[in-house]
Amino acid sequence: MPQKNLDPSSSPRALLGAELRVARERAGMSQAELGERLFVSGAFIGQLEAGTRRMHLEFARQIDDILDTGGFFVRNCGAAAKSKYPDHFAAAAEAEALATSIREYAPQLIPGLLQTEAYARAVFRAGHPTAPEEVIDELVANRLARAALLDDPTAPLFWCVLDEAVLRRGGESPEVMAEALRHIARLIRAHRIIVQVLPFSAGMHAAMGGAIKLMSFDDAPPLSYVEGMGTGLLFDDPATVTHHTLTYDLLTANALSPRKSLALIESVAEDCEHDQHA
Incomplete structure (x- = not known):
């Protein structure tokens, strides 16, 4: 033993x-x-x-x-x-680090793996308006550490569907949003990630309930993760994972092509930069 x-x-x-x-x-x-x-x-x-x-x-x-x-x-x-992540997300974050492929639908925010430091800081400050600066610093550092997964040029495969609302939620800091969108565009042009935008014109869609993350592994069954405000559930039940996979497939079918998505992302980034200078 x-x-x-x-x-x-x-x-x-x-x-x-x-x-x-x-x-x-x-x-x-x-x-x-x-x-x-x-x-x-x-x-x-x-x-x-x-x-x-x-x-x-x-x-x-x-x-x-x-x-x-x-x-x-x-x-x-x-x-x-032991984990440096919130309890509701810890298991998903640690599974994410072992995944060979990650597919994600983001309805409101740029996914953590794609966030810049300034964008992550703005997100955490909005959610914790009275937190000491050192608390925000730690949250940002942990989020950026997750993004190191994409430093490997080949794995994991990362495919993301961004709701158009993600691109349009620039807030009072257009320069932060412009930088964040340019970062995504650079990763796309470097052929490191696949991104599609689900436009407002798509209307109602299969994932109106919220965010979905699908993870596949070499030596373990796939997992799916759904998240709400301060909550999250990780699923391994084959029927549930299959249902979430179908939901994601329906999203990609209704989203813009990767080429058109990149064009829209860069166009919105240009608009943000214009707003910044104005």
């Missing part, structure tokens, strides 16, 4: 998942068999082992008992659960 505690500085969730796989196989159990004992799916066990899902304390206790691991998973569950 595992003996040493995990090092919290070295991807504790991935290490915990690897130890779970070793302990399960040592016990001669399949993912489905262990899942049955825990009243979850075998796919969920696979996601725990791949590090795409967080192991909660109640599962850790049961796993220690079922696999006879001497309290290893309870002792290390805390290290694997």
